[in-house]
């Protein structure tokens with residue numbers, strides 16, 4: 001019912017030479033990805049090159065961020081129509097690294113979500129608690145606040161087109177992933193909240209992916225959970241064979257759940 005989605009978030013990695021080699025290796029290793037949607041998010045500078053490499057294949061292209069507006073006096077920013085022109089179908093928004101390093105606010109992220117939807121792109125709204133928030137028992141409070149603010153003002157149809165990513169900050173780039181049970185608990189909570197914000201039917205269609213130290217050797221267990229609809233992969237997406245293994249495990253996980 002929900003096709004799993006595996007996104008490679010290359011972050012600030014990949015010169016053109018490196019990006020071409022990685023995208024080519026992923027493309028050649030995944031000639032016919034079965035039962036999974038795969039999207040690569042290289043840095044802006046490599047989008048055009050990777051777009052050419054994956055053109056005509058089932059592998060999609062995504063960006064790691066964008067501005068809310070379609071054009072204007074915003075030095076250094078990239079607008080949704082520019083991404084559409086390059087063949088992007090998806091944009092990561094509200095990644096914790098941007099929230100933390102650049103002070104991105106829920107309000108800015110909300111405007112970006114609406115902005116990318118207006119241009120037919122799929123927003124991937126990232127939410128997640130810090131280690132301190134988890135220790136203080138504030139996981140659900142934080143995730144709820146980020147979701148309500150990030151999705152504010154959107155109608156059910158818009159939320160249905162949005163992908164949600166649960167990425168506990170303490171698990172990102174640390175090698176310490178959330179356990180399948182920890183992730184499943186929050187994914188179930190997120191789906192419940194989407195149901196409250198929209199309807200039960202829409203909540204059943206929204207994909208909620210997990211991110212935070214996903215690797216080939218923990219993907220099976222995470223992807224086997226009913227409410228985990230794929231992965232947002234950072235570090236492990238920089239290695240083609242490791243990333244491909246994660247894609248295959250996501251497909252197997254969904255198949256074993258009867259989806």
Ligand code: PGA
Pocket residue numbers: 009167171172173174175211212213214232233234235236
């Ligand atoms: P990681 O990053 O897989 O390196 O933990 C995930 C992310 O930040 O999207």
